[in-house]
Amino acid sequence: MKLTSVRKWISPAGSIQGKIFVAFSLVTLIGISAVTSIVYLYMRETVKNNAITSVMESIRQADESLNIRLEEVSRLNTVVATNKTVLDTLESKTEEPSYEWFQEQKRIEEFLSALIAYKPYISRAAVIGLNGKVFFVGAPWLDKTVLHTPMMEDLLQNGSGHAYFHQTGFNNSIVTGRELRYNRQLIGLVMFDLNDEFIKRIYDVKPTSDSMLYVVDRKNEFIYEPQSSVLKKEQVTQLNQELSGTHGAVEKVIDQKSYLVVTRESDSTGWSTVAFVPMKSLLTETARIRNVLATVAIIVFMIIVIGTLQVSSRITRNIRRLRSMMMHVMEGNMTLPAVEIRSKDEIGQLYQVFKSMVDELKRLLEGIVATEKEKREAELAVLQAQIRPHFLYNTLNTVKYLAKLNGVPNIVEVSESLIELMRGVLGNTNEFLTLQEELQYVRSYVTIEKYKYVKPILVNIEVEHEGLLQVSVLKLMLQPLVENAIVHGLSSAEHEGVMRVRIYKEHNELRIEVRDNGKGMSQEQIDALFEVNKVQAYTRFSGMGVRNVHERIVRLFGEPYGVFVYSEPDSYTMVLIRFPLLPGTDAIHQEG
Template sequence: MKFSSLKKLISPTVSIQGKIFVAFSLVTLLGIVAVTSIVYLYMRETVKNNAITSVTESIRQADESLNLRLEEVSRLNTVVATNKTVLDTLLSKTEEPSYEWFQEQKRIEEFLSALIAYKPYISRVAVIGLNEKVFFVGSPWLDKNILFTPMMDDLLQNGSGHAYFHQTGFNNSIVTGRELRYNRNLIGMVMFDLNDEIVRKIYDVKPTSDSMLYVVDRKNEFIYQPSTSALDRETIIKLNQELNGTDGSVERIINQTSYLVVMRKSEYTGWSTLALVPMKSLLTETARIRHMLATVAIIVFIIIVIGTLQVSSRMTRNIRRLRSMMMHVMEGNMSLPTVEIHSKDEIGQLYQVFKSMVEQLKRLLEGIMTTEKEKREAELAVLQAQIRPHFLYNTLNTVKYLAKLNGVPNIVEVSESLIELMRGVLGNTNEFLTLQEELQYVRSYVTIEKYKYVEPVHLMIEVENDELLQLSVLKLMLQPIVENAIIHGLSASECEGEVLIRIYEESKELRIDVRDNGRGMSKDQIKALFEANTNTRFSGMGVRNVHERIVRLFGEPYGVFLDSEPDAYTTVQIRFPMITRSEQEG
């Protein structure tokens, strides 16, 4: 990979600082939106509930205030209905005009005037007899024609307790009446008129400037309605019928405008009071609060974004430093910048690991350079000291030919064995060869070595199965063992030396036992033989080298194992896997 491509791969498209900044900003934004929304909805609901409570309480106070007046008037009705003067006057036979009639009128009017004194909300009190006697105090004028009006019929029909009638027209008023009886016989009616002004004062409840309040009696007649109304009479009556006198509050959309409708029904009069407050006006304050919350949220978000930018920059400062160091090393500069990272977090730990890795890489590069230099020097030395194998073969063949001419068979045998041995060792560059080829090297080596000793050396080879000879073994695996047996085992022996090589298969392994009848070794000598790297003279590899080569390639339990008894024998066993030539080549 080219440096530019590698640099492009390492360079991040989105920095960690950017990711932290975006993540913190999104979380903050969601948090602020959630909190402000919850606060706004809570405050909106609180304002709405407070408005409902306030309007309901205002209506309740207005109803109770009117009920107090009506109860007071009811008691006055009772006083009049039980007054003996009133009853005697209505039962008397006097006729108008007469002196007695004027006396009766004076007495009743004085009595009635005393009753309504200091009662400014009572505009008129009247006593009406069914015998067409009419007495009243206040205004407007009243005569016997009242007996034939719908109002009188309604009062007489419901006047057993207390009856109410809303009189409309020139003089709006609330009329409350009670029937007069003598000996259980109906003889007349007492009426009190409450002026309309007191009703307006009592029900002048306006939570907002555009709110509306209506008082409707059981006959769907308006006891009170605002002077200016955005809704018509039929809409209010229909709404009153839908709510069916249920106390409480609901939200209704009327004429495409949302209203909060608060209703209360008076248990005393049975009148329904409906307050309609436009939601838009009611929530004007919440709109201001919403704007304020939005402004505060934006300011807080900007402050948090700026803080997040600073925090993310400080958090990723060491990461940027570490990345700069990596880019510096990637460009081939193995010396780290002087600025170090002293934090104790994961970035600091990564810096320490990276620093150690760079130092180790630097040492490895220096070692590679040294090794390459030594390798070149060794190659030069090998080239300088190299002798071509065919030149050595030709020279040995010349020696062999001269020995034959001079009739020296021993030199001929040694020369042939050396030629065979050198051809196999120098000409074959493979690491593996067949067991048969390895045994041939051993025979050639023993042939050369036997002329060095006074007593002859006998080599015997026993093969359990000829197929074992075609198995692959390591090159020069057996020769060092035989050489070690001759040099260290048989050289000091005073008798003829014997080396027995036994080849067999056991536990699906190739077993090769090399046994000599030399002086043997103690356990300490055997241990020292594996610990010290004692090399042979021919190949330079000792028993330990052979063992390590086998174990390194195939692992345990393969290798070289020794068994010896001093002054008796030494047996070296080689354990090797069963490898055919095809398996070795594959």
């Protein structure tokens, strides 16, 4: 790339291209640096946590493996401590040497040999009596001089359950023992030795080649320590005392070297396992990853810088073209220049939007007359929609007057009822009205229906007191129930149909019962009244039915209000409306 080309690409700082280049470069640099740092720190912490988890799991498995063996030994101790032959032998008066003593020794040694058979981790099993009798199998040799050793004193002092003793020196092993009692009297001790090689195999855990692991008992004596150790015993024991009783990991600097120290204390033995993992060895892989991340970040940054130069130059060129077109349109010329912006980026999309906007502006200017014409036609249609109900009322009134002139009272009555009903449905836009008005719609509807079926329909309306007539109810709340009773109850009944509408107040509720002596309904038919897909089969008037009334009431006032249907086939049907007693006239409070 030539220097002159670079200078041509890089515009002055005040230009859009310069601002885009600087902004993109800074954002990219900050973003790459942040991402690289976060990834490195996350990977470093992940490696560290994985090492902690691995070491903790290895220590836990080692402790569990040792605990399993110690539990087996504890069971063997219990077997010996409860064996009658062993106890009787220790209490017997036989002396060495004698035939009886040799017999006793043979029985005890055979018993102990059977116990430790196929248990290679046990190097010796022994039964020691306080009277000087000593029986054992395995190595090393054991005689009555053991009674006066510190090991014996420690085991007798702590061996009421189980006791552990680390024996050092030529015979490096772990001794576990338990007291032997006869008639609640201390008579001796049983003990098993776990060989040192078994302990080394269990705790030979190394997450890295230079890591070190120590096992320290409660007396700060080393149960296990690595063959090559760069740490002094005093440093290990001091750190073990500082971290006593804890489970976890900490970073410590020892002799100017950073270590990850992982500790765990065994619940069974009380021994502490301390692992030292050098942080330098642990994070060797993360250092290599850090260098790779830095190299990749630099390469990506250079690629983005070069791409930013190219993109900023192209974006700037198209912006200049778009600005020239806008100035051209601003002068009143609606014809765009022949040069088009064909890019698919945001500037290209902005050009397409601007081009569409110019075309739309031309179309709008040309369509103003048509829009005004459509507006006048819409206003005329609204006026006609307002005129139609009035025209319908006037037509029905004309029919009524003609019926009066011709002496046809039935048509007069039906016309008046229809006019009243249509005014309630089309003319009254309020959602609520008084109960008296609702009853008037019901009477008008019944008047029309009795001529439809050409037989009398007896409707008895009973109101508990006059004040309830002024209570506010939902519009067309009662009429669909009366319709349902007439259409599906009384119209198909063989006997004379009677409908009773009872209105009363109970528990501060307005209750309306619509009861007929028609053919009744089955439970399936009752359920169908409240189902969306079946309700059309049981309703006729204006698409409103029992389900519609129920949902309107529940939606406005919630449970327990609504419509409830009770019926017996070939007997009766009773529909109950439970409605809140909304505020009305003073007569409600006086008479209620």
